Amino acid sequence: MTVHDLHKAPRVNTPDVAFPARPRPAIPAHVIETDAEAIRIAHQLAEEFAKDAALRDRESLLPLAELDAFSQSGLWGITVPKAYGGAGVSYVTLTEVIKIISAADPSLGQIPQNHLAIVEHIVADGTDEQKRFLFGEVLRGVRFGNAFSEAASRVVTEFETKLTKSGDDYVVNGRKFYATGALLAHIVPIVAVDAQGQPHLAFADRDAPGLTIVNDWSSFGQRTTASGTVIVDNVRVPAERVLPAHRAFDRPTAAGPISQIIQGAVDTGIAKGTIVDTIAFVRTTARPWVDSGQSKAWEDHFTIAAIGDLEIRLHAAEAILEKAARLIDAALIAPDEQTVAEAAVATAEAKVLSTEVAIQAANKLFELGGARSTLAAHGLDRHWRNARTHTLHDPVRWKYFHVGDYYLNGIKPARHPWL
Structure with a gap:
């Protein structure tokens, strides 16, 4: 059980307080090898996560230690294909893992949702070079966040965030909301549209210049997901870290x-x-x-x-x-x-x-x-x-x-x- 100093503990919805990027794991995450191991570890974590779930909700405490334990357990990498070092578990197993964690604390169950969905986008449309790099990061315990939805757009499938070619890089500009996982991520994949209006995923480092995560999530539920605002102001992303997300739906x-x-x-x-x-x-x-x-x-x-x-x-x-x-x-x-x-x-x-x-x-x-x-x-x-x-x-x-x-x-x- 995590020991909390309630006077000093970082909380959700403190938009006037700058929240620093989380350090990348100093020690590589555990690499899970089988479906059965994934289920066993999920049950072990859920037992710990349940102990302070009501406290975290009541006090709006950011689940820093819990999230680190979650990603370091190897569960965030279980769908990485075996060819790239992962367990390549079934989606029957993955949904069981998420269900187990969510029964203990659904905020912790929701935070990796976009990370896991993005892993499948990499599987489907990433180059071999992108797969080796990004899957290597995931297996080391690196967490992807989410800069996908936009609160101001007419419908959820319309994006105003722009992706513009600039030399060997791309430059991204826009504003996102419902950014589950971004505040506590190491890499923030940003959905942005190119000149043809096609959506891409631009994998920006959490501490990239121009990328600001605002801790302003104020919903009455799923409080500790910290699903607030992402401001993208001329964020440069190398071309090799941009993935054509639209192809998965073409x-x-x-x-x-x-x-x-x-x-x-x-x-x-x-x-x-x-x-x-x-x-x-x-x-x-x-x-x-x-x-x-x-x-x-x-x-x-x-x-x-x-x-x-x-x-x-x-x-x-x-x-x-x-x-x-x-x-x-x-x-x-x-x-x-x-x-x-x-x-x-x-x-x-x-x-x-x-x-x-x-x-x-x-x-x-x-x-x-x-x-x-x-x-x-x-x-x-x-x-x-x-x-x-x-x-x-x-x-x-x-x-x-x-x-x-x-x-x-x-x-x-x-x-x-x-x-």
Whole structure:
């Protein structure tokens, strides 16, 4: 367990305080070799991360030590292909890892989402030289952040950040928000469009001149992701560190489903962690309702049935999440219009079920726990805030449409990072 000096601990949403770049790992990260090892290490970390999760949320503490432990464990490098020194684990394993971590602390579960999605972009479209360099960095424990979304654009797929050729380098200019992981990253991949409007990933060092990360994340949920603002002012990036991200969506690839399934794993983890805390509270603290005729809350017939309903819904979300991950693995082996569409549709289904069970579990926690479950001392409100915040990442109402259009009309989903 991390020891916190609450008077000195760095916090989220202190935009007037300059936060220095995190030093690169002095010691190379552990390199995980198998799927089973990845799952085992995730459980070990989750046990530690859970201990202070409520404290970090309540005090908005940046998870510095926890994030270092997470990336140094080797879990941020498990999808690096075996040909480049990684374990090349399945996406079934990856989603399980994210679910395990998110059940303990969903902010920590969300922070590597963009890092992991970017690893797959490198696999799909990086040159061999880029793969050797960037994967080598990842396996040493270097963390990628995220400078992707823009708060001022009309829709999420429109980018105003510009990429301009300048001699042997590129120059990037723009402003980003929802920059999960950037504040505590070592390298910040920036999505910027070239003269033809095509999006690229420009891998800038966190301390590059002109790159400013503002610690201004003020959401009521997922507080310690520090998903604030990135200001990009004439940041120079070598040409060999610029990757054509658009190519992943110009042809059938699993890039979209991969980005989405990690989000679904976070939501499933939120649901699982919430249900665990609900059961613990009902067993130890909640009171039975007077009309039940019972002496313990856990003997109340309606409470028992409600827990059964939550577990069934959680197991359904977990099952479709695993199915979607298997279809992603299949699409990576044989990518074509059909295999990618199947992966995208199943991932959309997983997003629907994981969103619904996360929010329902958070609501039921207070219904079953009673008024005393809302007391600040218990810190249980973080479950609802995290569920409500993270499930807004992309609208589930459109998942129903894409799934229905596929099965009713044979229309394959569009290809972009939100499908």
